Amino acid sequence: MIGEFFKGLFLMIWKVVTDQPDPKVEFVSVFPATIQPIISVLLSIVPIIMVFASLFALTTLLERKGLGRIQNRLGPNRVGPFGLFQPVADGLKMLTKEDIVPHSADKLIHFLAPIVLLVPTLLAYAVLPFGQNMVPIDMDAGILFFFAVGASTELSIFMAGWSSRNKYSLLGAMRAIAQMISYEIPLIISSVTVIMIAGSLSLVEIVDKQSGYHFGFLPHWNVFTPWGLAGFIIFLIASLAESNRSPFDIPEAESEIIAGHLTEYSGFKYALFFLAEYLGMFAVSGLAVTLFLGGWRAPLPFLEIVPSYIWFLLKLMGLVCLFIWIRGTLPRLRVDQLLNFAWKFMLPMSLINLFVAAIWHFTSVWNFRGAGLGRWLLCAAMIAVPYVWLGRTLIGNKKITHRTYRFAN
Amino acid sequence: MLGEGIIKGMVETAKNFVGSYHDPKRLTTVEYPENKIPAKENARNFPFLVFDGVDADKGLRCVACQICEKECPPKCIYIIKDTVKKPDYMGKMQIQPKIFDIDISVCMSCQICVEVCPFEAIKMDTQFELSTTDRFENLLLNKRELAKPNEYYHKIHPTEATEVDERLAAEKAKAEAKAKADAEAKAKATVAAAAAKAAPTPVPAPAK
Amino acid sequence: MGITFAIIAALTLVSAIAAMSLRNLVHCALSLAVTFAGIAAMYLQLDAQFVGFAQILVYIGAVAILIVFAILLTRSSETPQPVISRSWIMGIVIALAVFGVLTKVILSSSIAQRELPAKPAPTVRQIGDQLMTRYVLPLEAIGLLLTAATIGAVIIAMHDKKGRGDGGQNVNSTPSRAEAHQHADETHNLIT
Ligand code: SF4
Numbered sequence: 001m002i003g004e005f006f007k008g009l010f011l012m013i014w015k016v017v018t019d020q021p022d023p024k025v026e027f028v029s030v031f032p033a034t035i036q037p038i039i040s041v042l043l044s045i046v047p048i049i050m051v052f053a054s055l056f057a058l059t060t061l062l063e064r065k066g067l068g069r070i071q072n073r074l075g076p077n078r079v080g081p082f083g084l085f086q087p088v089a090d091g092l093k094m095l096t097k098e099d100i101v102p103h104s105a106d107k108l109i110h111f112l113a114p115i116v117l118l119v120p121t122l123l124a125y126a127v128l129p130f131g132q133n134m135v136p137i138d139m140d141a142g143i144l145f146f147f148a149v150g151a152s153t154e155l156s157i158f159m160a161g162w163s164s165r166n167k168y169s170l171l172g173a174m175r176a177i178a179q180m181i182s183y184e185i186p187l188i189i190s191s192v193t194v195i196m197i198a199g200s201l202s203l204v205e206i207v208d209k210q211s212g213y214h215f216g217f218l219p220h221w222n223v224f225t226p227w228g229l230a231g232f233i234i235f236l237i238a239s240l241a242e243s244n245r246s247p248f249d250i251p252e253a254e255s256e257i258i259a260g261h262l263t264e265y266s267g268f269k270y271a272l273f274f275l276a277e278y279l280g281m282f283a284v285s286g287l288a289v290t291l292f293l294g295g296w297r298a299p300l301p302f303l304e305i306v307p308s309y310i311w312f313l314l315k316l317m318g319l320v321c322l323f324i325w326i327r328g329t330l331p332r333l334r335v336d337q338l339l340n341f342a343w344k345f346m347l348p349m350s351l352i353n354l355f356v357a358a359i360w361h362f363t364s365v366w367n368f369r370g371a372g373l374g375r376w377l378l379c380a381a382m383i384a385v386p387y388v389w390l391g392r393t394l395i396g397n398k399k400i401t402h403r404t405y406r407f408a409n
Numbered sequence: 410m411l412g413e414g415i416i417k418g419m420v421e422t423a424k425n426f427v428g429s430y431h432d433p434k435r436l437t438t439v440e441y442p443e444n445k446i447p448a449k450e451n452a453r454n455f456p457f458l459v460f461d462g463v464d465a466d467k468g469l470r471c472v473a474c475q476i477c478e479k480e481c482p483p484k485c486i487y488i489i490k491d492t493v494k495k496p497d498y499m500g501k502m503q504i505q506p507k508i509f510d511i512d513i514s515v516c517m518s519c520q521i522c523v524e525v526c527p528f529e530a531i532k533m534d535t536q537f538e539l540s541t542t543d544r545f546e547n548l549l550l551n552k553r554e555l556a557k558p559n560e561y562y563h564k565i566h567p568t569e570a571t572e573v574d575e576r577l578a579a580e581k582a583k584a585e586a587k588a589k590a591d592a593e594a595k596a597k598a599t600v601a602a603a604a605a606k607a608a609p610t611p612v613p614a615p616a617k
Numbered sequence: 618m619g620i621t622f623a624i625i626a627a628l629t630l631v632s633a634i635a636a637m638s639l640r641n642l643v644h645c646a647l648s649l650a651v652t653f654a655g656i657a658a659m660y661l662q663l664d665a666q667f668v669g670f671a672q673i674l675v676y677i678g679a680v681a682i683l684i685v686f687a688i689l690l691t692r693s694s695e696t697p698q699p700v701i702s703r704s705w706i707m708g709i710v711i712a713l714a715v716f717g718v719l720t721k722v723i724l725s726s727s728i729a730q731r732e733l734p735a736k737p738a739p740t741v742r743q744i745g746d747q748l749m750t751r752y753v754l755p756l757e758a759i760g761l762l763l764t765a766a767t768i769g770a771v772i773i774a775m776h777d778k779k780g781r782g783d784g785g786q787n788v789n790s791t792p793s794r795a796e797a798h799q800h801a802d803e804t805h806n807l808i809t
Pocket residue numbers: 470471472473474475476477478488525526527528529530531
């Protein structure tokens with residue numbers, strides 16, 4: 001029994017390391033039949049939670065270090081070598097802090113909000129293909145599931161904001177919802193382009209459709225097509241807004257409304273919100289990787305010996321670093337700028353992009369000489385022209401001049 | 410075109426990021442406990458009492474006039490007069506403070522005590538590392554802890570201290586000159602009186 | 618079936634009753650969201666993945682949020698007015714009568730007598746195929762309508778430039794948002 005247990009365990013580890021299908025089978029079969037499903041489920045869930053929770057810890061450190069360097073500071077470097085244990089210290093601090101519930105708060109909803117936020121965020125990981133043989137559930141409607149659970153996070157932010165009985169919380173929640181609804185549309189439409197081209201809602205199949213290489217080195221990733229590039233950028237901007245990250249951190253704008261819906265949260269509940277926010281960011285970047293960057297596929301043929309999940313994580317971390325970089329660069333938008341940008345630029349652009357993707361799909365039957373290039377140029381032009389035009393109308397005839405303040409002077 | 414500014418900004422921050430690694434001059438921060446920025450001359454934190462010479466008790470300039478205690482807006486100075494008298498810088502006999510406490514957890518660093526003190530006895534310190542584990546006892550500074558030599562004052566606020574010293578010296582000189590003049594005048598008066606006594610007076614003397 | 622169904626059904630019913638009878642409007646809205654989630658769970662239990670997720674996406678993600686927004690924007694959430702009005706007996710009688718009639722009609726209809734069809738396994742692909750072949754006209758019509766609504770929203774937003782603050786904008790775009798949201802959903806249908 002013990003021997004079999006360890007044999008199964010080692011086999012599982014070996015299979016994971018070498019990227020083989022069904023790594024859990026032997027190990028699970030060691031257990032009695034009644035608890036096998038539970039063991040199998042645990043073997044899927046525990047690694048996800050552990051990997052992404054430690055990624056969260058790593059990212060908070062990376063973010064603070066990176067922001068520090070961007071602002072010509074050193075960043076945290078006190079706890080442990082190079083400040084590596086800073087997340088541990090932060091976590092301990094959060095855990096030992098008093099959990100304060102405002103006297104007039106709606107206690108039940110105030111308590112439920114962080115849970116209702118964290119659970120859907122974790123659920124979203126169920127459909128992401130982390131590696132070649134690593135997808136918790138290969139669902140037919142995987143991407144729909146992802147967006148469906150994502151949609152319920154809005155409600156929990158509202159719950160947090162409303163139940164705190166604090167005007168700043170409520171304002172933050174209202175801002176968050178307005179922002180999330182506005183940006184969910186471009187987010188979904190830009191991923192619809194991928195669905196349309198791949199002809200499937202299953203994320204596994206979408207990754208499969210991006211296999212292979214042009215000319216032996218350029219991978220078939222969606223981001224290397226005109227509609228894919230535009231869709232990727234739209235998706236990235238919208239996902240920044242969805243995960244309330246700078247420059248779209250209006251719901252938590254410290255200088256305006258303290259911390260938005262987080263104002264009345266402290267201690268571990270606050271940590272849960274924080275965790276959910278980062279997990280949401282990872283999930284949505286994971287989706288971006290899956291949809292546009294070829295998922296777990298290696299960028300070059302000879303690099304395929306590196307296990308697939310490493311590529312997934314590398315791409316994910318690349319996107320996270322990009323997010324940190326953007327956070328270090330851009331100032332926060334105003335609410336009206338945010339909504340204008342969503343409705344006057346992102347939505348039309350994503351609709352145009354959808355149209356271009358349709359054209360890309362129909363022109364795939366072209367087979368005269370230079371058809372590939374022609375198709376490419378046609379689609380690129382169809383995106384570039386509206387981009388320039390919409391950009392003009394958005395910033396266009398506004399001259400940037402010295403601003404006068406009616407009431408301040 | 411839309412997005413140009415964003416790219417420019419991203420390049421700028423990337424330059425900062427890379428630059429901060431190979432060009433330490435970019436780093437504007439100082440790693441505090443190990444390295445410190447020397448305090449500015451005009452810095453001020455909490456008051457201290459100046460004494461001259463080497464003995465804090467003897468040389469304390471404070472004469473317990475209690476003006477600062479009355480003027481201090483948050484009332485964080487507490488003074489009890491002593492009965493012993495000592496000469497002040499002008500040689501006048503003055504009482505000394507028996508107890509002189511400042512509660513720096515209350516003090517708001519307004520410097521009013523310094524402004525009102527007629528004896529240049531209380532000045533602002535630049536010391537700011539005063540954190541303690543006990544917020545009652547350790548933040549209530551007594552006379553012994555507050556007393557710092559004039560040299561220290563010169564060290565932290567050189568310009569101001571020199572001015573004060575000059576003024577004090579001038580006043581002392583003036584006082585000495587006055588004392589001398591007084592003494593001379595007295596001497597003269599006595600001489601005159603003696604002369605007057607010696608000579609018969611034409612004016613009738615006042616009734617005794 | 619069985620115990621899972623019982624749990625989901627109980628949850629849905631209780632939250633639906635709570636949505637009707639709670640005093641606080643926001644609580645009502647939140648219990649309504651739970652009801653929606655229960656219905657979605659019911660769909661999922663019947664293996665109808667697509668409908669289930671669409672239910673969550675549209676009803677929890679859009680409709681519940683819209684209700685909450687409406688509550689917050691129209692009046693204060695504290696309205697402790699009596700829920701039960703004077704004519705509540707009348708109301709219950711009417712409701713029971715309607716329920717009885719409906720039950721009777723359904724039970725006596727031919728559908729109730731029909732054999733249960735073999736349980737289909739509706740994959741998303743099948744739904745997509747059906748939508749693209751048999752039901753293509755209604756789908757196109759709805760898609761066109763919703764796209765028109767979205768573009769209308771964009772145009773309203775576009776011309777809302779001169780001197781107006783966020784206030785006007787918000788009011789203008791709030792109702793169209795849900796439509797656009799549904800539109801995004803319809804686009805899903807369109808594609809699959
Ligand atoms: S410090 Fe100055 S003002 Fe205060 S009691 Fe002493 S001599 Fe007087």
